[in-house]
Amino acid sequence: MNTRFFAAPSTAGPSGHIMARIIAKFGGTSVGDIGRIKAVAARVKAMTDAGDEVCVVLSAMAGTTDQLIDWTRQTAAMHDAREYDVVVSAGEQITVGLMALALQELGVEARSWLGWQLPLSTDVTHGNARINRIETAELIRRMGEGQVQVIAGFQGLGADNRVTTLGRGGTDTTAVALAASIGAERCDIFSDVDGVYTSDPRIVAKARKLDKITYEEMLEMASLGAKVLQTRSVEAAMKHGVPLRVVSSFNNTPGTLVVDESEIVEQEIVSSIAYSRDEAKITLQHVADRPGVAADVFGPLAEADVNVDMIVQSSSGNGDATDMTFTVARSDLDRSLSILKDLKPKIAYTKMFSDADVVKISVVGVGMRSHAGVAGRMFSALAEKGINIQVISTSEIKVSVLIAEEYTELALRTLHTAYGLDDD
Amino acid sequence: MNTRFFAAPSTAGPSGHIMARIIAKFGGTSVGDIGRIKAVAARVKAMTDAGDEVCVVLSAMAGTTDQLIDWTRQTAAMHDAREYDVVVSAGEQITVGLMALALQELGVEARSWLGWQLPLSTDVTHGNARINRIETAELIRRMGEGQVQVIAGFQGLGADNRVTTLGRGGTDTTAVALAASIGAERCDIFSDVDGVYTSDPRIVAKARKLDKITYEEMLEMASLGAKVLQTRSVEAAMKHGVPLRVVSSFNNTPGTLVVDESEIVEQEIVSSIAYSRDEAKITLQHVADRPGVAADVFGPLAEADVNVDMIVQSSSGNGDATDMTFTVARSDLDRSLSILKDLKPKIAYTKMFSDADVVKISVVGVGMRSHAGVAGRMFSALAEKGINIQVISTSEIKVSVLIAEEYTELALRTLHTAYGLDDD
Numbered sequence: 001m002n003t004r005f006f007a008a009p010s011t012a013g014p015s016g017h018i019m020a021r022i023i024a025k026f027g028g029t030s031v032g033d034i035g036r037i038k039a040v041a042a043r044v045k046a047m048t049d050a051g052d053e054v055c056v057v058l059s060a061m062a063g064t065t066d067q068l069i070d071w072t073r074q075t076a077a078m079h080d081a082r083e084y085d086v087v088v089s090a091g092e093q094i095t096v097g098l099m100a101l102a103l104q105e106l107g108v109e110a111r112s113w114l115g116w117q118l119p120l121s122t123d124v125t126h127g128n129a130r131i132n133r134i135e136t137a138e139l140i141r142r143m144g145e146g147q148v149q150v151i152a153g154f155q156g157l158g159a160d161n162r163v164t165t166l167g168r169g170g171t172d173t174t175a176v177a178l179a180a181s182i183g184a185e186r187c188d189i190f191s192d193v194d195g196v197y198t199s200d201p202r203i204v205a206k207a208r209k210l211d212k213i214t215y216e217e218m219l220e221m222a223s224l225g226a227k228v229l230q231t232r233s234v235e236a237a238m239k240h241g242v243p244l245r246v247v248s249s250f251n252n253t254p255g256t257l258v259v260d261e262s263e264i265v266e267q268e269i270v271s272s273i274a275y276s277r278d279e280a281k282i283t284l285q286h287v288a289d290r291p292g293v294a295a296d297v298f299g300p301l302a303e304a305d306v307n308v309d310m311i312v313q314s315s316s317g318n319g320d321a322t323d324m325t326f327t328v329a330r331s332d333l334d335r336s337l338s339i340l341k342d343l344k345p346k347i348a349y350t351k352m353f354s355d356a357d358v359v360k361i362s363v364v365g366v367g368m369r370s371h372a373g374v375a376g377r378m379f380s381a382l383a384e385k386g387i388n389i390q391v392i393s394t395s396e397i398k399v400s401v402l403i404a405e406e407y408t409e410l411a412l413r414t415l416h417t418a419y420g421l422d423d424d
Numbered sequence: 425m426n427t428r429f430f431a432a433p434s435t436a437g438p439s440g441h442i443m444a445r446i447i448a449k450f451g452g453t454s455v456g457d458i459g460r461i462k463a464v465a466a467r468v469k470a471m472t473d474a475g476d477e478v479c480v481v482l483s484a485m486a487g488t489t490d491q492l493i494d495w496t497r498q499t500a501a502m503h504d505a506r507e508y509d510v511v512v513s514a515g516e517q518i519t520v521g522l523m524a525l526a527l528q529e530l531g532v533e534a535r536s537w538l539g540w541q542l543p544l545s546t547d548v549t550h551g552n553a554r555i556n557r558i559e560t561a562e563l564i565r566r567m568g569e570g571q572v573q574v575i576a577g578f579q580g581l582g583a584d585n586r587v588t589t590l591g592r593g594g595t596d597t598t599a600v601a602l603a604a605s606i607g608a609e610r611c612d613i614f615s616d617v618d619g620v621y622t623s624d625p626r627i628v629a630k631a632r633k634l635d636k637i638t639y640e641e642m643l644e645m646a647s648l649g650a651k652v653l654q655t656r657s658v659e660a661a662m663k664h665g666v667p668l669r670v671v672s673s674f675n676n677t678p679g680t681l682v683v684d685e686s687e688i689v690e691q692e693i694v695s696s697i698a699y700s701r702d703e704a705k706i707t708l709q710h711v712a713d714r715p716g717v718a719a720d721v722f723g724p725l726a727e728a729d730v731n732v733d734m735i736v737q738s739s740s741g742n743g744d745a746t747d748m749t750f751t752v753a754r755s756d757l758d759r760s761l762s763i764l765k766d767l768k769p770k771i772a773y774t775k776m777f778s779d780a781d782v783v784k785i786s787v788v789g790v791g792m793r794s795h796a797g798v799a800g801r802m803f804s805a806l807a808e809k810g811i812n813i814q815v816i817s818t819s820e821i822k823v824s825v826l827i828a829e830e831y832t833e834l835a836l837r838t839l840h841t842a843y844g845l846d847d848d
Contacts, residue, residue: 034498068518074458076525083528086521086536090514094492097510101500104507112510116540117585161541 020185021053021143025153025175027191028062030249031095040190040249041102044148048108053143055182056150057175058099060091065154081126085155085165089115092152092171099150109147113139115155115163120174122156122164129156129164131173134181143182151178169230176233180240187237187244188255189229194248195256196221196228198421199273203409206422210271212257212264217271218244220364220398224274234258261366269367269374270419273412276360279309280333281390281402284340286321286350296347297324300339306332310360310393310402324349325391327402330356358390359408362400363415375399381418387411444609445477445567449577449599451615452486454673455519464614464673465526468572472532477567479606480574481599482523484515489578505550509579509589513539516576516595523574533571537563539579539587544598546580546588553580553588555597558605567606575602593654600657604664611661611668612679613653618672619680620645620652622845623697627833630846634695636681636688641695642668644788644822648698658682685790693791693798694843697836700784703733704757705814705826708764710745710774720771721748724763730756734784734817734826748773749815751826754780782814783832786824787839799823805842811835 024044031037040056047054059065068088072079096112103110118139122129139149153171158164166173172189179187195209196218213221215238222231228246237244237258247255261267287293298308311326328336333356340352368374375392378399382389387410391402403411416422448468455461464480471478483489492512496503520536527534542563546553563573577595582588590597596613603611619633620642637645639662646655652670661668661682671679685691711717722732735750752760757780764776792798799816802823806813811834815826827835840846 034495037499071458071518071522072525075461075522076529079525080528083521083524083536086524086538087518090517090521093514093517094495094511097507097514098495098499100507100510101496101503104504105500112507114510114587163538 019051019053021055021182022047023055023057023175023179023182023184023187025057025171025187025189026059026249027171027189028059028065029192030190031058031060031099032062034098036249037095037098038102038105041099041106041108043190043249044103045106045108048146048148053146054148055139055143055178055184056099056148057153057171057178058092058095058150059153059171060095064091064094082160082162085126085163089152089155089163089165092154096150096152103148103150109145110150111142111147112150112152114152116157118151118157120151120156120177122158122166124158124160124162124164126158126162126164128167129158131156131166131177134177136178136181139178140182167232169233172230172233173236176236176240176242176244179242180236184242187242189244189246190249191228191246192248192250193228193246194251194253195246196258196272198271199412199416200275204273204412204416206413206416208421208423209253210256211254212259213271214261214264214267214366215258216261216366216397217364218258220362220395221272221274224276224360224362224364224400229258267367268365268421269371270363270365270421271367272364273415273419273421274362274364275408275412276362277405277408278330279327279358279360279402280330280336280354280356281325281327281358282333282336282340283353284324284347284349284351285353287324288348289320289322293322293347294324296343297340298326300343301328301336304335304339306336306339310391310400312391312393321350327358327360327391357405358402359405359411360400360402361408361411361415362398363419364398366397368397368399377418378415381414382411385410385414387414443475443477445479445606446471447479447481447599447603447606447608447611449481449595449611449613450483450673451595451613452483452489453616454614455482455484455523456486458522460673461519461522462526462529465523465530465532467614467673468527469530469532472570472572477570478572479563479567479602479608480523480572481577481595481602482516482519482574483577483595484519488515488518506584506586509550509587513576513579513587513589516578520574520576527572527574533569534574535566535571536574536576538576540581542575542581544575544580544601546582546590548582548584548586548588550582550586550588552591553582555580555590555601558601560602560605563602564606591656593657596654596657597660600660600664600666600668603666604660608666611666613668613670614673615652615670616672616674617652617670618675618677619670620682620696622695623836623840624699628697628836628840630837630840632845632847633677634680635678636683637695638685638688638691638790639682640685640790640821641788642682644786644819645696645698648700648784648786648788648824653682691791692789692845693795694787694789694845695791696788697839697843697845698786698788699832699836700786701829701832702754703751703782703784703826704754704760704778704780705749705751705782706757706760706764707747707749707777708771708773708775709747709777711748712772713744713746717746717771718748720767721764722750724767725752725760728759728763730760730763734815734824736815736817745774751782751784751815781829782826783829783835784824784826785832785835785839786822787843788822790821792821792823801842802839805838806835809834809838811838 153174244258668682
């Protein structure tokens with residue numbers, strides 16, 4: 001619990017504990033009702049009793065933000081993002097006030113802060129704003145006096161003097177940005193999961209919880225759809241060297257530390273096997289093999305906010321045409337097909353196929369950089385089980401394959417064993 | 425509908441309508457769900473279509489504020505009023521954002537304002553703050569451009585840079601203060617009642633809706649517990665000469681105008697018969713008849729925040745002692761008796777009696793000032809029905825009597841007839 005990452009000036013706490021400045025972020029289920037808010041307050045009190053200076057960052061009560069978003073949709077189909085932000089930021093206002101009260105009730109000095117009060121300054125991209133600056137002098141002063149600071153996550157103040165929100169999962173981003181701004185020793189992300197696992201424990205019974213994982217690995221996993229942390233917050237933590245800890249708010253297990261590669265002494269080659277079912281495959285057959293054709297295909301999709309992930313282009317052998325296969329989010333499939341249909345005269349493909357019954361399986365690990373044969377082991381393990389690979393894509397620390405969705409569980413268990421990750 | 429009270433500079437609207445600057449306040453039931461919010465937006469659109477410049481002031485959705493208050497109570501018995509304000513002000517934030525969206529959806533330009541944004545500056549009496557100043561230049565500029573301004577009621581910004589709330593019914597106060605600050609021609613209070621009646625129509629079938637009522641009468645009625653308008657907002661309207669209109673948000677009846685006495689040509693002597701069941705009577709027998717004894721009784725009650733209303737002191741005939749009878753709010757009765765019991769050695773009364781089965785009946789009317797015999801007619805009308813009067817108190821425009829609660833309905837109907845208020 002007391003692992004230190006920075007040589008920041010610290011003093012010994014009441015029990016010889018090294019005093020640390022900690023950001024503790026609690027998600028919506030952790031503050032889902034008054035009982036849970038009180039439980040979180042007790043947990044924060046234990047941290048202050050141990051001598052730590054604590055800054056709490058909160059989400060809205062579980063379900064509240066969804067309700068507020070639904071109300072904005074019922075009210076107006078195309079909404080003014082500035083008014084949307086006013087509505088959806090109300091949930092965090094409620095939880096921070098209640099948390100300050102719950103802490104005070106336990107005899108812990110506390111006060112709440114809203115985005116505009118700090119201020120937490122953002123750009124004016126309402127609904128998905130970026131943080132420019134957080135004024136922290138007053139927070140640091142008060143923390144030094146033993147007062148717990150309770151910050152509304154997800155919200156900020158735009159340069160237009162209006163409320164902004166940071167997009168889905170924005171409370172993680174608030175927590176990490178605050179940790180960087182106040183020079184926190186650690187940023188604890190409390191939620192209903194108790195850490196990062198080698199694979200989904202609901203599917204892979206032998207999955208193990210990881211003690212540590214690198215930012216890079218966590219980033220790949222977040223972008224694969226693992227709901228533990230938002231991509232943006234991991235990026236920010238990596239950029240600013242903020243040690244993150246993913247920890248359960250419902251038990252006292254130590255969780256998983258997300259740290260720089262240098263912090264992990266014995267790095268496994270592969271740390272986890274991830275998957276994403278949110279995939280759909282599109283193939284364009286016999287696309288004219290000329291310069292600019294890829295831009296003709298992917299430009300209009302990008303303009304329509306369709307995110308294209310895996311891309312394979314392969315010659316079909318006749319010299320002047322090529323097949324193009326790529327994946328999009330399943331929810332974007334119909335829209336993508338419609339756009340591509342309109343583009344048929346321009347792109348001049350002969351046929352278009354699509355398949356939504358696919359899954360992306362990825363092996364992730366920074367150890368890959370220094371070890372050859374990682375991808376080969378994946379391909380042969382899947383081949384042994386008769387699983388056909390449809391598309392392959394790789395990054396420096398990840399190999400992903402697209403396979404038929406029905407093989408998801410078999411593939412995950414097979415690879416978990418093949419890379420030596422099984423719990424004994 | 426277009427009655428004008430000030431000779432403010434105005435221009436003719438699209439249909440020759442005299443353009444007016446109007447504050448329209450909608451209560452919690454009027455914005456109780458998305459359907460009602462849309463209905464209010466349509467009503468506001470009709471006002472702007474007629475050429476009026478409109479500033480909307482909103483409460484939270486019905487039930488929201490009570491829920492938020494309940495959460496603060498569940499969290500902490502003795503709460504920090506600053507954090508209480510953070511929590512309970514969230515409801516208005518939701519409705520103003522949704523209303524701006526609903527108006528935009530109808531093609532009406534609109535934007536929301538929170539208390540800290542205007543700012544609406546208050547003192548730091550959290551939970552019951554007083555408004556110091558409202559910055560309105562930007563509101564007036566935008567209204568002049570045809571944009572509807574949507575203001576969160578009930579909330580402000582304290583000198584401590586924290587959220588304040590204005591106490592129960594504070595949204596009425598926000599509306600009236602805004603009307604005064606921007607020089608509005610009228611402040612419409614929309615709610616689920618369609619005006620001010622000569623008496624409670626649930627009890628007095630022949631009660632009539634009043635077209636006009638004076639501030640002074642409205643004030644007496646508000647202090648008698650009539651829930652139409654908060655006392656503070658009527659006081660503020662009277663002080664600044666803001667014409668109020670009490671009007672239903674569910675139909676198009678004209679409602680009741682609350683105006684200066686000079687605006688009412690033919691003033692009835694008595695305009696309404698009001699009642700309050702929130703009364704309890706305490707009698708102290710044989711109190712020493714010496715200077716300062718009243719202070720000994722009422723000082724400690726005031727310190728305990730017990731509001732004493734009607735007071736009667738009568739000699740019991742033995743020359744050195746007096747009986748003292750007074751009323752307190754029913755919810756304060758037990759506390760008051762306990763305080764008075766502790767004071768027995770000091771005050772030296774012989775016995776203490778109390779009675780919570782009492783009701784205060786009041787006849788209200790500015791015409792009383794110039795007409796004798798108003799009180800006498802009340803006493804004889806009640807006597808004819810065999811109703812015993814326990815305590816009497818009077819103000820310049822009101823006569824109140826305390827009677828046994830079981831006579832409430834009989835007394836109201838009798839007086840309504842006696843003062844010629846019955847609907848034909």
